[in-house]
Amino acid sequence: MYDFDGLSAAGVRRGAGALKWTNVAEDVIPLWVADMDFPCLPELREALEKRAAHPFYGYTRHNPSSNEAIAQWYRRYGAGIEPEETLIGPGTVLSLGMGVREFSAAGDGVLVMTPVYTPFYEIIRGNGRIVVELPLHPDKEAAFAFDAAEIEACLSGAAADGIRVSVAILCSPHNPGGRVWSGKELAAFFEIAARHNLMILADEIHMDFAFQKEFVSAASFDEYRDRIIVVSGANKTFNLGGLHISHFVIRDGVLRARIERVLRRETHHESDCFAELAVETVYRRGAPWLAELKARVRANLEKTARFLGAEIDGVHAPVPQGTYLLWADMKGLIGRKGCKGDADLVRRIEAEAKVKLTAGSLYGAGGAGFVRINAASPAPLLDEALGRIRDWARA
Ligand SMILES: Cc1ncc(COP(=O)(O)O)c(C=O)c1O
Secondary structure, three states, rough: OOOOOOOOHHHHOOOOOOOOHHHHOOOOOEOOOOOOOOOOOOOHHHHHHHHHHHOOEEEEEEOOHHHHHHHHHHHHHHOOOOHHHHHOOHHHHHHHHHHHHHHHOOOOEEEEEOOOHHHHHHHHHHOOOOOEEEEEEOOOOOOOOOOOHHHHHHHHHHHOOOOOOOEEEEEOOOOOOOOOOHHHHHHHHHHHHHHHHOOOEEOOOOOEEEEOOOOHHHOHHHHOOOOOOEEEOOHHHHHHOOOOOOOEEOOOOOHHHHHHHHHHOOOOOOOOOOHHHHHHHHHHHOOHHHHHHHHHHHHHHHHHHHHHHHOOOOEEEOOOEEEEEEEEEEEHHHHHHOOOHHHHHHHHHHHHHHHOOOEEHHHHHHHHOEEEEEEEOOOHHHHHHHHHHHHHHOO
């Protein structure tokens, strides 16, 4: 049994450089950035302390055994990945940027399903490409869905505007909203992408948090191996955001060679002396910890959804299929409290209720009226934050 509640995140993380805690006032509980307030896998801490005690931090050779650990982890999801099909990357967002630059030209369109993780917009626009939006819509199952006709319409719309769409960034599971895409949905998406000659960058960083159904990796679609680049990392699952490491899974040798060239061109060649060791440690030794963590995250998500629905008028927060992030429709509350929109609601909750959340419209137009809530916090902290939001909403 691991202890997820014993450590006071407020006491330990504030002032220790944690982005989540140092960007907020002393009395605010942060439930914003996708970073967990649970202490890490104890074996990870031991491994890093041991490495830190060895007082040489010089250039470090890449250790191929980390590729084995990554491949082995991916096999949990039925994708028979070989170690040589994986490459170490410098972070998921940086790796997606490399993919966008490599597989599209300036002025090309890059397809994203919106609302979506904000840095996707920055990667696309910051590299001189055009964001082509496929707006997601609710269906019977969840807040976000797409259908084939909509993708076709979106691509023909871009073509009519003279935009050549060459890349799609898939977020799987999807952030925000936590949608876990089924094998059938992914197959439909890849079939259309292939017909339109799109390269697919599949961001699978939230893959280990799939609750209501199985996560299916894009890497398991052999027939599209020549156009799929999976970008992922241990970062969300084991809370390694501060170590800046990720990996690619690329089954096609030609594509992999292209990304290897990009990595040689755009990054430093050597490894980080802590980050690769961390990935290998969590993937080789972290499965029992993850099983307990997932049970805890799931309980937190269910509790938060139940609490918000039962205690606060004008909030609808379904339990997400994946991720540790709830996507709450707060339009009713926004109206009731006389807020100007989700950004104003979030600003007031931070200033008056002392809880920091994320405004839905940061994820794109379809996010207006929504708020993202990070439920990966120890129970006392999460309960206190929820109580504060309720008291404020009722006042
Ligand atoms: C979909 C998605 N991709 C990437 C990242 C960040 O990954 P990294 O820190 O490895 O760049 C996040 C973090 O929240 C995310 O939600």
